[in-house]
Amino acid sequence: MTNYLIETPLLNYKNQIIQKLISDNHWDTLDRTEQVLSIYNFVRDSILFGYNRADNISASQVLKDGYGQCNTKGVLFMALLRALGIPCRIHGFTIDKKLQKGAIRGLYYHLSPKEILHSWIEVYYDGKWLNLEGFILDVPYLTKLQQKFSQCSGSFCGYGVATEDFKNPSIYWNKNDTYIQKEGIVRDFGVYESPDEFFKEHRQDLGRIKEVIYKYAVRHLMNRNIRKIRQL
Template sequence: MDIYLKQTKLLDFNIPSIQNLIAEKGWEQLEEKEKIAAVYSFVRNEIKFGYNRSDDIPASEVLRDGYGQCNTKSILLMALLRALNIPCRIHGFYIDKKMQKGALTGITYLFAPNKIVHAWSEVYFNDEWVALEGVIIDEEYLNQVKDKLYNFNNGYIGYGISVEDKEKINICWQGKSTYIQSFSITDDLGIFNSPDDFFLKYNNTSSKLKRFLFDVLRRRINKKLDLIRGGICN
């Protein structure tokens, strides 16, 4: 299991900001299940759903930003888990961009690839790998968009959410896998020991031009998400 506990460039959990957070929260004093639950809850609700400058940024930057999406929240989640000596890995996919409608609109939606690189963290708990995709969407945002999801292909999608039944969404971690975007997965890209390895091979902003354009557009996206979260934007 040692390979699933290593620090990497992206999983920079020895940096002071992450170590100070762990100490302040007292997570090291908890039992294993409570550690996972506490870290999961923190990343889900204290790190708001939003878009960082790129997929492949270190955990410390995600923490500093205070927001993230599937890929960047997975990085922070993994860094915190490994810092607490809990094995974890990353599972990659392509996901249909249709589920981003509402969160992404206009030019930002057109700019997105038809298949978006998507990832979730998997934690080793009770002798099995458990998926933690539900960490992506914070509760405040979910409450505002749940009734806005539209029916598609026998499921409900939109606003960065893709589920089979919108009335049975339960993304609080209770020891089992949680999902919030998995209904729109189109391709399984495999399991990787670290996000560094995954994003080296798969990345939504692989070129300098894409990174620049996305860095400009994401600011508009994040403002809209904040309006939605506050119940101001339809």
């Protein structure tokens, strides 16, 4: 299990702002169940759903940004868990771009790759590995989305969601697996000890020009669309 506790450049949990966050929230005084639950809820709701400049940014940078998506929120989640001695690892996938429709629109949607790099975090808890993916969307955003599409009672794909139960997705942790984008998975890359290893082997292949356009334009439009939903 020691390999699942190591600090890495991305999982930089000794960073001052991460240590201060842990101290301010007294997470180091809680029992194991409360630690996982409190950190999970923090990453889900205090770090808003949104798109950072890249997937492979450090946990401290995600915390500074105050927002993230599956890969970047996962990096912060892992760093906080490892800082408290909780073993965790990353499971890599691709998801269908249909999952992002609504957050990204028009020409940019048509130009985006068919498959998007995705991951969830596996946490070793009570003698078994749990799949935790339900922290990606903050509850206020998801609630507004459910209100916008209140007629939907079954499966839903779009706006960052891919679930079979849109009204009651499994995003609340109670010693269980949680999911919010699982139904959009296309390819499974398997498990990695760290996000550093995963992103070294797999990256979103946009090409240099599209990568620049995404970093400086597209992601800001996506974040604006997400804010509009959250403010409905």
